[in-house]
Amino acid sequence: MSAVATCFLSPQALARPNSRNPCKPYPKNPRNRNPKLKTRRTGRQFSPTSPVGEEATTYTRLPPKEDFFIDPSDRSSTVVKLSDATPPLLAEQSPSLLEIDGDSDDEEEVFESNLGLNYGEFEVFEGNNDSQDKEEDDDDEILGFEDGRFVNFGDGEGLLEGEEVKEKGVPAVMRCFDRAKIYVKAGDGGNGVVAFRREKYVPFGGPSGGDGGRGGNVYVEVDGSMNSLLPFRNSIHFRAGRGRHGQGRKQAGAKGEDVVVKVAPGTVIRESGEGGVHGEVLLELLHPGQRALLLPGGRGGRGNASFKSGTNKVPRISENGEEGPEMWLELELKLVADVGIVGAPNAGKSTLLSVISAAQPTIANYPFTTLLPNLGVVSFDYDSTLVVADLPGLLEGAHRGFGLGHEFLRHTERCSVLVHVVDGSAQQPEYEFDAVRLELEMFSPEIAEKPYIVAYNKMDLPEAYEKWPMFKEKLQAHGIEPFCMSAVKGEGTHEVICAAYELLRKRNEASKEAEGWTDPLNLNYVADMVNNQRSASINEFQISHDSGTNTWHVVGSGLQRFVQMTNWRYLESEKRFQHVLDACGVNKSLIKLGVKEGDTVIVGEMEMVWHDSSDNTSPSNVRKKLTDSIKWPQWK
Ligand SMILES: Nc1nc2c(ncn2[C@@H]2O[C@H](COP(=O)(O)OP(=O)(O)OP(=O)(O)O)[C@@H](O)[C@H]2O)c(=O)[nH]1
Numbered sequence: 001m002s003a004v005a006t007c008f009l010s011p012q013a014l015a016r017p018n019s020r021n022p023c024k025p026y027p028k029n030p031r032n033r034n035p036k037l038k039t040r041r042t043g044r045q046f047s048p049t050s051p052v053g054e055e056a057t058t059y060t061r062l063p064p065k066e067d068f069f070i071d072p073s074d075r076s077s078t079v080v081k082l083s084d085a086t087p088p089l090l091a092e093q094s095p096s097l098l099e100i101d102g103d104s105d106d107e108e109e110v111f112e113s114n115l116g117l118n119y120g121e122f123e124v125f126e127g128n129n130d131s132q133d134k135e136e137d138d139d140d141e142i143l144g145f146e147d148g149r150f151v152n153f154g155d156g157e158g159l160l161e162g163e164e165v166k167e168k169g170v171p172a173v174m175r176c177f178d179r180a181k182i183y184v185k186a187g188d189g190g191n192g193v194v195a196f197r198r199e200k201y202v203p204f205g206g207p208s209g210g211d212g213g214r215g216g217n218v219y220v221e222v223d224g225s226m227n228s229l230l231p232f233r234n235s236i237h238f239r240a241g242r243g244r245h246g247q248g249r250k251q252a253g254a255k256g257e258d259v260v261v262k263v264a265p266g267t268v269i270r271e272s273g274e275g276g277v278h279g280e281v282l283l284e285l286l287h288p289g290q291r292a293l294l295l296p297g298g299r300g301g302r303g304n305a306s307f308k309s310g311t312n313k314v315p316r317i318s319e320n321g322e323e324g325p326e327m328w329l330e331l332e333l334k335l336v337a338d339v340g341i342v343g344a345p346n347a348g349k350s351t352l353l354s355v356i357s358a359a360q361p362t363i364a365n366y367p368f369t370t371l372l373p374n375l376g377v378v379s380f381d382y383d384s385t386l387v388v389a390d391l392p393g394l395l396e397g398a399h400r401g402f403g404l405g406h407e408f409l410r411h412t413e414r415c416s417v418l419v420h421v422v423d424g425s426a427q428q429p430e431y432e433f434d435a436v437r438l439e440l441e442m443f444s445p446e447i448a449e450k451p452y453i454v455a456y457n458k459m460d461l462p463e464a465y466e467k468w469p470m471f472k473e474k475l476q477a478h479g480i481e482p483f484c485m486s487a488v489k490g491e492g493t494h495e496v497i498c499a500a501y502e503l504l505r506k507r508n509e510a511s512k513e514a515e516g517w518t519d520p521l522n523l524n525y526v527a528d529m530v531n532n533q534r535s536a537s538i539n540e541f542q543i544s545h546d547s548g549t550n551t552w553h554v555v556g557s558g559l560q561r562f563v564q565m566t567n568w569r570y571l572e573s574e575k576r577f578q579h580v581l582d583a584c585g586v587n588k589s590l591i592k593l594g595v596k597e598g599d600t601v602i603v604g605e606m607e608m609v610w611h612d613s614s615d616n617t618s619p620s621n622v623r624k625k626l627t628d629s630i631k632w633p634q635w636k
C-alpha cells in the first residue's frame with residue numbers, strides 16, 4: 001500500500017465524467033478518419049433523418065404520354081398506359097414493404113463487478129453503461145401510383161412538376177434494390193472484475209478477478225444467392241454481441257457473438273458521407289464467398305488478477321471493456337455482368353435476354369416494363385458462360401431525369417461489353433440509337449467507350465424489315481457493322497450473343513496483358529485501420545485551450561481509450577489515471593501552456609478541475625510535496 005501512496009502526488013484534481021462538454025472522439029486523423037470509435041458521452045448522434053436508402057435511387061415521373069412514339073399503324077400494340085406500369089412486386093408486396101422495422105435496441109444486462117466489496121468511500125462517477133443509439137428508421141411513406149405517376153402520399157405531396165426535380169416518390173422496393181444505408185457496431189468488451197480468493201485454509205488467496213471477454217466482430221460476406229440489397233429494407237442495424245464480464249476464480253468472460261452482414265456480389269461499401277456527399281470507398285466485394293472483417297470487437301477489460309505485481313499484491317482495480325467501434329455504411333450494388341443490354345424502352349431487350357438465357361423477365365408491349373435490372377446466364381460450353389444484364393430502357397433526356405433516368409446505368413460499369421438493341425419498328429431507328437449513345441456518353445464516357453454490338457430488332461415486322469437497309473448503311477458509314485434479329489422468333493439472336501462473347505474474349509485477353517499481375521486485395525483493411533487507431537500511444541496527444549471558459553481539451557486516441565477503459569469505481573484506478581497523466585507528459589504540457597488553478601481539463605470523457613500546488617510548479621517536486629495533500633475537486 002505504501003508503494004501506491006508514494007506514487008500519486010499529482011497536483012490535479014480528481015476525475016469526474018465530463019457531462020458538460022461532449023468529449024471529442026478519437027482525433028481526426030485525415031488518413032484514418034473512420035471508423036470513429038464511439039465514446040458514450042460524446043453525444044455523437046447519427047442523423048435521425050438518415051433512413052434506409054434516403055439518398056438511394058432517385059426517380060422522376062415518367063414523361064408525358066406524347067413523349068413516347070407509338071406507331072398508329074401498329075394495331076397490335078396496345079395504347080401506352082403508364083398506370084399499367086405498376087411493378088408487380090410493388091402491387092403484391094406493398095403493405096409489408098412499406099413498413100420499416102428497425103432492430104430493437106435491447107440493452108444488455110449489466111453485470112456489476114465489484115462483488116460486494118466496498119473499497120473506501122470513493123464516489124463512483126462511472127459512465128453510462130450501454131448507450132441507446134438514437135438511430136431512427138425511415139419515416140413511413142405511403143407510395144403508390146395515381147394517374148400513371150409515382151406518387152408519395154406520405155407527406156401529403158404528390159410529385160412536383162419539373163424535369164430536374166429528384167423525387168423520393170418511388171416504390172420502396174425500387175429505392176432499396178441497389179442502394180442501402182446500414183449501421184454496424186462491433187461488440188463492446190466485457191468488464192474485468194475485482195475478486196479475491198476466500199477459502200478455508202487458504203489465508204492469502206490473492207486476487208482472482210477474471211478478464212472480460214472480447215466483443216464480437218462485424219464481418220461482411222458475399223452471398224452468391226443474393227442479387228439485390230433488398231433484405232436491407234427490413235433490417236439495417238447490425239450489432240455484434242458484447243463480451244461477457246469476467247468472474248471470480250480468474251474466470252475470463254466469454255467472447256461476444258459475431259455478426260455477419262450478407263451482401264450481394266458486386267457490392268461497394270462506403271463510409272456514410274454527410275450532406276449527400278459520398279464517403280470513402282472501404283471495400284468492393286465481387287465474388288461469392290469473400291469475407292471481410294469490418295469491425296473488430298472491443299478488448300475485454302482486465303480483472304484484478306492481471307494487475308497483481310511485486311509491489312501490489314492486493315490490487316483493487318479492474319478495467320472496463322473497450323467499446324466496439326460503430327459506423328454507418330452506404331452499400332451500393334453494381335451488378336457483375338459480362339454483357340449489358342441497353343436500348344430505348346420497348347426495343348425488345350428483355351425478349352432478347354429471355355431467348356438467349358433461362359431468365360424470365362417480364363415482357364410486355366409498353367415502355368418501362370423492366371423497372372429493375374434482370375440477370376441471365378448464357379451457356380456456350382461446359383466451361384464458358386456469359387452473364388448478361390437486361391437494363392431498364394433509356395430515353396432521350398434520361399440525364400435530365402426522363403423515364404427512369406440514368407439510375408441503372410451504373411450497373412453497366414462492370415460490364416465488359418454492351419449490346420444495343422434498336423427497335424426496328426420505331427419511326428427513326430437510327431435516331432433512337434444515336435439518342436441512347438448520347439445518353440451513355442453523358443452518363444459516363446468510360447461506359448460509352450466500352451466495346452458494343454448493335455442489334456437491330458423486330459425484323460419480322462414489315463416496317464422494320466423495310467428500314468433495315470437504310471439503318472445498316474448509316475451505321476456502316478460510321479464504321480459500325482450492325483446485326484439484325486427477331487428476338488421474338490429467336491432468329492439472329494445466336495449471332496448477336498456469339499459476337500458479344502467474342503468481343504468479351506478479346507477484351508479480357510487485352511486487359512490481362514495490360515494489367516498483368518495485381519496485388520490481392522486486403523479485405524480486412526477497415527479492421528486494420530481500427531486496430532492501428534487502437535494501438536495509438538498515450539504519449540501522442542494535443543492540447544487546445546478555450547480561454548472563454550478556461551477549459552483545456554487534451555485529445556489523443558490512446559488517452560481517450562485509456563479513460564474509457566478506466567473503471568472509476570475503484571480508488572486505485574483514479575491513482576493510476578493521475579499517474580498516467582503525469583507519466584505521459586500531460587501535466588507538464590499543461591503547466592507549460594499556463595494552466596491555472598480552477599481551470600477545467602477535459603480528457604476523453606472526463607472533466608477535471610486543475611489544482612496547483614501551493615508553492616511549486618515542478619511536477620516532480622509537486623509529486624513529493626503533495627503526498628498528503630491531494631485536493632479534492634470542486635464538483636460543479
Ligand atoms: N414483332 C416483334 N416484337 C418483338 C420483338 N422483340 C420484342 N418484341 C415485342 O416488343 C415488346 C417489348 O418487348 P420487351 O422485351 O419487353 O422490351 P424491352 O426493351 O425490355 O422494354 P422495356 O423493359 O420496357 O424497356 C413486347 O411486346 C415484345 O413481344 C421482335 O423481334 N418482334
Ligand SMILES: [Mg+2]
Pocket residue numbers: 349350351361362363369370390391392
Ligand atoms: Mg424489359
